[in-house]
Amino acid sequence: MKTPAHESALERRTSDAAADFGSLIRSRRKAMKMRQDQLALASGVGRRFLIELEAGKPSCQLGRSLLVAEALGLRLFDILGSGGPPPAAIAPDLPELQELPDELEAAE
Numbered sequence: 001m002k003t004p005a006h007e008s009a010l011e012r013r014t015s016d017a018a019a020d021f022g023s024l025i026r027s028r029r030k031a032m033k034m035r036q037d038q039l040a041l042a043s044g045v046g047r048r049f050l051i052e053l054e055a056g057k058p059s060c061q062l063g064r065s066l067l068v069a070e071a072l073g074l075r076l077f078d079i080l081g082s083g084g085p086p087p088a089a090i091a092p093d094l095p096e097l098q099e100l101p102d103e104l105e106a107a108e
Contacts, residue, residue: 019056021079026054028072043071
């Protein structure tokens with residue numbers, strides 16, 4: 001069961017991640033000297049969507065957001081590998097994940 005503190009921490013992380021992604025998109029677009037209408041045309045999304053994405057709206061659709069990133073030449077590694085916190089810092093109360101075997105053994 002999620003506690004209110006856990007939910008607010010999750011919302012805060014979600015909001016921060018959306019803001020960071022929007023900032024990355026905006027800075028990359030500006031570095032490429034593109035206007036929002038040009039990026040909208042190149043990625044196939046609307047200008048209103050880009051405005052919300054760059055503003056860090058947490059509810060922007062992931063698929064469309066990735067199309068925008070792709071149009072800017074950003075790869076998933078560029079997005080996720082931008083120096084974010086290590087997994088233990090994101091969820092310190094979760095146990096360490098154990099590596100799963102390559103193949104599951106048949107149930108006996």
